[in-house]
Amino acid sequence: METMEQKIKAILSNIVRDVEGVEGALLVDNNGFVLASSGLASTSDPDLIGGILSSLANVALRVGQELDAGDISGLIIEGGKKQVYMRKIGDYKTLIVIARKGTPMGMLTYIGRKSAPLIDQIL
Amino acid sequence: MDLREKVKERDLNATNVFIASFIAGLNELGLLNQANVLWATRRAGRSLVECAKIRGFLDEAPSEPMERARFLLEKLVTTLDLAVKWETRVDGDVLSIKIYKNSCKFCPKGVGGAELEGTLCPYPGMMHEYLKTIMEGTADVELISYERVPMLQDSDGCTISFKIKPS
Numbered sequence: 001m002e003t004m005e006q007k008i009k010a011i012l013s014n015i016v017r018d019v020e021g022v023e024g025a026l027l028v029d030n031n032g033f034v035l036a037s038s039g040l041a042s043t044s045d046p047d048l049i050g051g052i053l054s055s056l057a058n059v060a061l062r063v064g065q066e067l068d069a070g071d072i073s074g075l076i077i078e079g080g081k082k083q084v085y086m087r088k089i090g091d092y093k094t095l096i097v098i099a100r101k102g103t104p105m106g107m108l109t110y111i112g113r114k115s116a117p118l119i120d121q122i123l
Numbered sequence: 124m125d126l127r128e129k130v131k132e133r134d135l136n137a138t139n140v141f142i143a144s145f146i147a148g149l150n151e152l153g154l155l156n157q158a159n160v161l162w163a164t165r166r167a168g169r170s171l172v173e174c175a176k177i178r179g180f181l182d183e184a185p186s187e188p189m190e191r192a193r194f195l196l197e198k199l200v201t202t203l204d205l206a207v208k209w210e211t212r213v214d215g216d217v218l219s220i221k222i223y224k225n226s227c228k229f230c231p232k233g234v235g236g237a238e239l240e241g242t243l244c245p246y247p248g249m250m251h252e253y254l255k256t257i258m259e260g261t262a263d264v265e266l267i268s269y270e271r272v273p274m275l276q277d278s279d280g281c282t283i284s285f286k287i288k289p290s
């Protein structure tokens with residue numbers, strides 16, 4: 001029988017496999033701990049990435065409150081080489097998708113929106 | 124319990140209140156979580172090794188790896204005055220430090236008033252890196268996590284544990 005972590009990892013692996021350009025996907029909690037990950041380069045430190053990106057998601061929520069912007073459900077980072085899409089799952093988890101620059105952002109947001117409820121069901 | 128009572132109960136000074144509240148404030152902004160604190164406090168741990176050297180702790184420490192680690196950890200806790208009531212324990216190859224409830228002087232939740240579900244403790248990362256660096260060549264030091272959380276919390280307080288493997 002699959003554990004919760006294995007089920008989530010399977011969803012993350014599907015994201016990496018199915019979307020051209022996606023290099024990795026993680027699920028982190030509000031403490032910044034990586035609950036599951038797939039496809040991250042061996043040179044990356046998942047704990048550090050998880051901690052920082054979880055903070056970023058929390059800061060975005062705080063900004064949303066200050067600006068009265070409503071619930072912040074997604075966050076996009078565009079870099080010269082990579083782009084990152086983050087989506088809150090419930091109050092305590094964040095899905096992070098890391099992709100090469102040029103990967104259609106619409107595809108990342110689509111896959112994030114599609115995967116988030118699947119992960120939420122497992123949690 | 125309000126801060127005034129905590130100051131008396133935990134024998135807090137202004138530095139304790141400042142640092143605990145500062146960490147809590149950063150968490151309130153979303154800037155800090157336990158994973159980040161764990162990572163950032165490693166730097167503090169490395170720097171504290173230099174303080175230990177200057178103060179001569181290494182010369183005073185026993186040579187047997189576990190006793191050496193225990194002595195140096197206790198020196199760190201005493202020097203930084205981390206808590207009112209605490210104790211170390213050795214169980215096989217595991218060295219633990221328990222900080223009793225309502226005793227910690229830098230707790231971002233208990234002293235700083237941080238409102239969060241998880242933990243935000245600055246000690247595990249600092250202690251781990253301090254022990255790892257100071258024991259280099261003598262023993263490998265591993266921080267024990269409990270479902271990713273670097274400490275064990277119970278009704279008595281918080282326990283941080285390290286596996287000490289002589290190298």
